[in-house]
Amino acid sequence: MLGIDAGQTAVKAVVHDATLRPVATGRSVSPIDRSGDGYAERSHEALWHAVRTAIAGALRRVDPARIGAVAVSGHGDGLHLVDAAGRGVGPAITAMDSRARHEADEIAADPARSAVILARSGQASGASSPGALLLWAQRNRPEWIDAAQAMVFCKDVVRLRLTGDIVTDYSDATASFLEVDAATWSQEVLDAYGVGGLGGLLPPLQGSAAPVGGVTRTAAEQTGLPEGVPVLTGLHDVQASSIGMGALRVGRLACVAGSFNTNGVTTDRTDVDARWQSRLSITPDLRIAMSTSSTASPTLDWALRLLGAQHSEDRDRLISASAALAPESETPVVLPFFAGSPAGLEASGTISGLRSWHGPEHLMRGVLEGIALMHHWHLSALAEAFDFTGDVALGGGISRSTHYAQLVADVLGRPVRVACEDEPGAFGAAALAAVHLGLVESMDAAQSLAQLDRPIFPDADHMRWQRKRMDFDELIRANVPWWKEQSSAR
Known part of the structure; x- marks a missing residue:
């Protein structure tokens, strides 16, 4: 099974065997263009080139004829318009984009529109929401709207190039104009976003595990996959x-x-709240209630560039130095909003408590703590509504640092287990393919094949981390008036 994970900065293609063990991996970077105010985009062709490169890297290590099925996962939100032939219309806009912030603010300022969007779609509008971005495009790029046949999502762009079929699934559709309780497109939500006349752009819906088609001859020639x-x-x-x-x-x-x-948190409940997003899952009885922001690797990458530690050896040395600091060391408080912030906050990156005697290791410790503290910030609202069971599963590139994983355990005050799968998104996609082929009985059985490392337990000094959480939250609250003033002036 080939699982493809199309992220916002990289694409991974991983071939898995019948027990869902990875046997070959290809990776490719997918650079983001930030040249416009608030823009975070790439061309559709650049995305496809990254996918082709990643697939080629994986297939060099296996016999392509053994690939039994392909499935794709991709980042959510953003805006991806395609024409009738499946070609991209305008850029592939990622979820890190904030060009539609004024549209999102306009919607947030209208209680009636906001209430409809939250109640029907399961989340509030944000600057990177497909609804706000489609409204922005309608106002600022009408030629895109005229040329477009459909609005799809990142993984659909990839799959469309493989099969030629325009369709999406419920887990992505729930980010935009879906009536989550009925699992159908909603004219009411379209109207609330101000794009009521664009319902014709919404693609057919089907389950995540449903087969769409086969790899076309053109795609086979471009990727090396069997037709x-x-x-x-x-x-x-x-x-x-x-x-x-x-x-x-x-x-x-x-x-x-x-x-x-x-x-x-995975749930079978239908609670909605503006502080999180209630997203339909791969089966109609499950949802994921999630809270997110672009405050992880973009912030770490910024710090590594600033400190001249972009090469892996320099990065590892700097992170090790930050881990070696005494627990009671005074480090700056870093609000990691350098490439975006949670919806509605409109925040910018902030460093407080920086001293002349601080070195690069102190700043790096503050950056890693700030990213870890954002996990707690996001989970605070979810903890009011949902009960969490078991250890926390932790993934993503930064989680490969044992120092960071320990920080997350300390911040959350809960045991953490890091995913052993280097590419859990590609594993999840391949799991769909394994169930489709009958190699694994069910998605629950597939999940049982996912491997997690041993538990990492939190620091016993709970009061120290309680103070850090309080300082972090207080610094956010103190900056809100200034952030709002700066945002309104833009």
Whole structure:
């Protein structure tokens, strides 16, 4: 099974065997263009090139004829418009984009519109929401709207190039105009976003595990995949990663520190709240209630660039130095909003308590603590409504640092288990393919094959971490008036 995970900055293609063990992996970076104010985009062709490169890297290590099925996971939200031939219309806009912040603010300021969107779609509008971005495009790029046949999502763009079929699944559709309780497109939500006349852009819906078609001859020539290999609809990467961490089970909590700081609990309840997003899962009886922001690897990458530690040896040395600091060391408080912030906050990166005697290791410790503290910030609202069971599953690139994993355990005050799967999103996609082929009995059985490392237990000094959480939250509250003033002036 080939599982493809199309993230916001990289694409991973992983071939798995019948027991869902990875046997070959290909990776490719997918650079983001931030040249416009608030823009975070790439061309559709650049995305496809990254996918082709990743697939080629994986297939060099296996016999392509042995691939039995393909499934794709991809980042959610953003905006992806395609024409009738499946070609991209405009750029592939990622979920790190904030160009539609004024549209999101306009909607938030209207209680009637906001109430409809929250109650029907399961989440409030944000600057990277497909609804706000589609409204922005309608106002600022009408030529995109005129040329578009459909609005799809990142994983659909990839699958469309493989099979030629325009369709999406419920786990991605629930980010936009879906009536979550009925699992159908909602004219009422379209109207509330101000794009009531664009319902014709909404693609057909089907289950994540449903087959869509086979790899076309053109796609076979471009990727090396055998023509005709079945391709499944695919799923949102948060759902896929939860499968790859064995956490798509009621009450299980999964945190990911990747391009986004993603925190979600699997539930069978229908609670909605503006502080989180209630997303349909791969089966109609499950949802993931999640709270996210682009405050993980973009912040770490910024700090590494600033400190001249972009090469792996320099990075590892700096993180080791930060881990070696005494627990009671005074380190700066870092609000990691350097590439975005939670919806509605409109925050910018902030460093407080920086001293002349601080070195790079102190700043790096503050950055890693700030990213870890965002997990707690996001989970605070979810903890009011949901009960968490078991250890916290932790994934994403930063989680490979044992120092960071320990910080997350300390911040949350709960045992943490790091995903052993290097690419849990690709594992989740491949799990769909394994069930489709009959190699694994069910998705629950597939999750049981996902491996987690031993538990990492939190620091016994709970009061020290309680103070850090309080300082972090207080610094956010203190900056809100200034952030709002700066945002309104833009």
